[in-house]
Amino acid sequence: MQNRDISSTFVKGMTVLKAFDDSQAHMTISEVAHKTHIDAATARRLVLTLVHLGYLKKVGRNFSLTPRILVLAGSFLGANQFGRLVQPILNQHSAEIGRGISVAMKDDNKALLVAQSSLTSTRMTFGFTVGSHLPLLHTAMGRMLLALEGMDEVERIISEISLEAHTSLTTLDRGKLLESIQLAAKLGYCVVHGEFEHGVTGIAVPSDASGEFPSVVAVSDVTESYEAEADLKTVVVKMKRCAAELAQSNAL
Amino acid sequence: MQNRDISSTFVKGMTVLKAFDDSQAHMTISEVAHKTHIDAATARRLVLTLVHLGYLKKVGRNFSLTPRILVLAGSFLGANQFGRLVQPILNQHSAEIGRGISVAMKDDNKALLVAQSSLTSTRMTFGFTVGSHLPLLHTAMGRMLLALEGMDEVERIISEISLEAHTSLTTLDRGKLLESIQLAAKLGYCVVHGEFEHGVTGIAVPSDASGEFPSVVAVSDVTESYEAEADLKTVVVKMKRCAAELAQSNAL
DNA sequence: GCAGTTTTTGCGTTATACGAGATTAAACGC
DNA sequence: GCGTTTAATCTCGTATAACGCAAAAACTGC
Numbered sequence: 001m002q003n004r005d006i007s008s009t010f011v012k013g014m015t016v017l018k019a020f021d022d023s024q025a026h027m028t029i030s031e032v033a034h035k036t037h038i039d040a041a042t043a044r045r046l047v048l049t050l051v052h053l054g055y056l057k058k059v060g061r062n063f064s065l066t067p068r069i070l071v072l073a074g075s076f077l078g079a080n081q082f083g084r085l086v087q088p089i090l091n092q093h094s095a096e097i098g099r100g101i102s103v104a105m106k107d108d109n110k111a112l113l114v115a116q117s118s119l120t121s122t123r124m125t126f127g128f129t130v131g132s133h134l135p136l137l138h139t140a141m142g143r144m145l146l147a148l149e150g151m152d153e154v155e156r157i158i159s160e161i162s163l164e165a166h167t168s169l170t171t172l173d174r175g176k177l178l179e180s181i182q183l184a185a186k187l188g189y190c191v192v193h194g195e196f197e198h199g200v201t202g203i204a205v206p207s208d209a210s211g212e213f214p215s216v217v218a219v220s221d222v223t224e225s226y227e228a229e230a231d232l233k234t235v236v237v238k239m240k241r242c243a244a245e246l247a248q249s250n251a252l
Numbered sequence: 253m254q255n256r257d258i259s260s261t262f263v264k265g266m267t268v269l270k271a272f273d274d275s276q277a278h279m280t281i282s283e284v285a286h287k288t289h290i291d292a293a294t295a296r297r298l299v300l301t302l303v304h305l306g307y308l309k310k311v312g313r314n315f316s317l318t319p320r321i322l323v324l325a326g327s328f329l330g331a332n333q334f335g336r337l338v339q340p341i342l343n344q345h346s347a348e349i350g351r352g353i354s355v356a357m358k359d360d361n362k363a364l365l366v367a368q369s370s371l372t373s374t375r376m377t378f379g380f381t382v383g384s385h386l387p388l389l390h391t392a393m394g395r396m397l398l399a400l401e402g403m404d405e406v407e408r409i410i411s412e413i414s415l416e417a418h419t420s421l422t423t424l425d426r427g428k429l430l431e432s433i434q435l436a437a438k439l440g441y442c443v444v445h446g447e448f449e450h451g452v453t454g455i456a457v458p459s460d461a462s463g464e465f466p467s468v469v470a471v472s473d474v475t476e477s478y479e480a481e482a483d484l485k486t487v488v489v490k491m492k493r494c495a496a497e498l499a500q501s502n503a504l
Numbered sequence: 505g506c507a508g509t510t511t512t513t514g515c516g517t518t519a520t521a522c523g524a525g526a527t528t529a530a531a532c533g534c
Numbered sequence: 535g536c537g538t539t540t541a542a543t544c545t546c547g548t549a550t551a552a553c554g555c556a557a558a559a560a561c562t563g564c
Contacts, residue, residue, distance in 0.1 A: 005544095007301045008520075009552065010265035014305055018323075022330030030510055039554050044511070049259045053266055054360070059464070061510080061561085065328040067357045067366050067465060071270075073325035074365075074383020076317040078274030084379040087370060095372040105319045108306065113326075114319050118339060120347040120372050127336040130382055131326020212311070213319060256513095259552075261521065282542050291523055296543070313529090313542075511560070521551075528543070534536090 012038055016046045017055065017069075026062040073131060080211070082115055085251035090117035093242035097235060100125065101242065102218045103207065103252070104141040106149070109161050110134065111142040114215065126197065126220055137161060137177050138170050140192040140202030141218035147185035148206055148214040154181055169194045189236045199223050203235060208243045209252035217243045264290050268298045269307065269321075278314040325383060332463070334367055337503035342369035345494035349487060352377065353494065354470045355459065355504070356393040358401070361413050362386065363394040366467065378449065378472055389413060389429050390422050392444040392454035393470035399437035400458055400466040406433055421446045441488045451475050455487060460495045461504035469495045 015036045020027065024035065033043035047063055050056040056063045077083065086103065094101045100118040104111045110133040118125050128134065136142035136157065146154045155178065163172045171177055184190035189205045196202070204218040217239050226232045246252060267288045272279065276287065285295035299315055302308040308315045329335065338355065346353045352370040356363045362385040370377050380386065388394035388409065398406045407430065415424045423429055436442035441457045448454070455478075456470040469491050478484045498504055 003304075004520080004546095005297055005300045006304050007261060007265065007297050009259055009261040010298055010301045011305065013259065013262035013265060014307075018327075020331075021327045025327070025331030028510075029512095040511075041513085041554060042552075045257055045259050045552080046262055048257045049262045052255075052258050053263065055266075057464075064464070065324075065331065066359075067328065067364050068359050069328050070325045070364060070366060070383040071359065071385065072317075072383070073322045074381060074385065075270075075273045075277070076319065076321050077381040077383055079272075079277030079317065083377065083381040083384065087377050087381065091370050091372045091374065091377070107318075107320050107323065112319050112322060114322060117370070117372060118343050120343045120369060122343065125335065125339050125343070129326060129329040129335040129339065131322040131324070131329055132335065133323065133326065212309075212316070256551090261552080264521095280542070291521095292543075293523060293545090294521065297521075505564100507562100507564085509560105509562070511558105513558075514556090516555095517553085519552080520549105522547105522549080524546100526543105526545070529540105530542080531538100531540075533538080 012036070012042065013046045013049065016043060017050060020056070020063075020065050026059075026064045028061050028063070032063070077114075077130075081251050085249045086115050086246065087117065089242065089245050089249060089251070090115060093117075093238065093245070094119060097219060097238045097242075099219045099221050099235075101239075102128070102141065102220070103215055103246075104134070104145060104204075104218055105213045105215045106136070106145040107133070109136050109157050111136050111139055111145055126200070135164070135166070135196060137163065138166055138192065138195040139218075140190045140204040141216050143177075143181050143184050143192065144190040144204035144206060144216040144218070145214065146181045147190065148216070151182075154178065166196045167194055167198045169198075171195055189239070191232065193223055201226055203232070203239065205236065205239045205243050207252055208247035209250075210247065211250075211252040213252070215252050217246070264288070264294065265298045265301065268295060269302060272308070272315075272317050278311075278316045280313050280315070284315070329367075329382075333503050337501045338367050338498065339369065341494065341497050341501060341503070342367060345369075345490065345497070346371060349471060349490045349494075351471050351473050351487075353491075354380070354393065354472070355467055355498075356386070356397060356456075356470055357465045357467045358388070358397040359385070361388050361409050363388050363391060363397055378452070387416070387418070387448060389415065390418055390444065390447040391470075392442045392456040393468050395429075395433050395436050395444065396442040396456035396458060396468040396470070397466065398433045399442065400468070403434075406430065418448045419446055419450045421450075423447055441491070443484065445475055453478055455484070455491065457488065457491045457495050459504055460499035461502075462499065463502075463504035465504070467504050469498070 033040040054068045090101045094117040103115040113132045201223040202220045204216045207215040281296045285292040346369040355367040365384045445453045453475040454472045456468045459467040
């Protein structure tokens, strides 16, 4: 028995729903039960409830998410004016910078992509969408997000998080990570070379928006495109312009 | 008491979560209770549970969605390869067509935006995002979606749905709507002029993808831009090319 | 066809959701 | 400012719905 203010059934239900992540999109009832550590009979009831509500659909003996789950996301995006305010600004600055722009927020100990504008002239994307989780410590957007938090929170996360080497360049030294985040806080921008995806450099700046959730504006490109130090500086300046406009628009 | 396979608590919990739509993003517990027709005490527990799970946050006496809700959407998008397959194709064709492209699926009696590529060179967007609900009967994408369904389903929806006049051009005659959908099914594309937003013309074609959910590719622009009949035909041809590529990629 | 697994059902137990009422906080008038 | 009204929030005993075991049924793969 736990807190009387928390509905354990609802918690289990959301656990089941969350279990359908991109690592396992199609699951049988027993797989759900295994993954969530919920009794098979209970898991079955919760899964059937989700089917009843239209969030899951059954095909054969497997269950998978339906597009309806996007409606919940749409509520958040709509409420925060992403369509009307954020997206047009991102589009314009994306064209000016010549690269796709992403906006991210901190979610637990992950960076969460909340908006994106990819260049229409290129097929290049990094395969992430709104709702994608990225590492906090080994991406520019993640470190910049941490730099916006209090340093006590940063130290807590750095010490708690398990470090995973995504590439040969991934920084696994917790002290160096802290330094990098402190530098980002001081400079007002963050650059990370190939620590998450090989050969890709990320740049992030705070969005400056005074909204409900701290957010950052981020750009990714192959490392060579920033060969000249001046190129990088130019991009940062343009990104800051984008951030300023987002802040001014009262979005986010 | 109802079906023993449906967890009524979980249903109520999801109802509460869904209640935070863009029409009411910030709600007190009693507002939630009122909107969902759930007892205030129960609503309170469910809301507190959502706060506990990090999907809602409390500010003052109001509750609102956190970005975490996007993670669930990300699972669906990731599982269906939206980032890696769909988005690049949309981006490329968006540039070729010279207009933003959307992909939509049918959700109950609404059209649901599941992917989008807006032109980066322009600030023009129609304010919708992934997860936005649009009318089925008064948009090109909606009618095209219906045209993919069986005609019995179409007739059911046309007769059940309540018709709302969004503009002075909105077709409110159920017979005419059926005709329009049948025409779309026959032609393989659908064009709707200013029935949802004044002065805006929408075009939709089936995505041809053999995936789990029927989907359409849609384009919107101010009506004048299609003045010449030839312009419209050209766009349709280009859209069909996009649809074919989506199908070929095994996305959707 | 058999041995395994998975899914479903029944049921006693117990936690848990319910909702009326108590408590607290906000809104208003004087 | 203070009492009064109104609404929102929280508490708690009780009814009930969810839990999870165990056993049956259904499906798989060999």
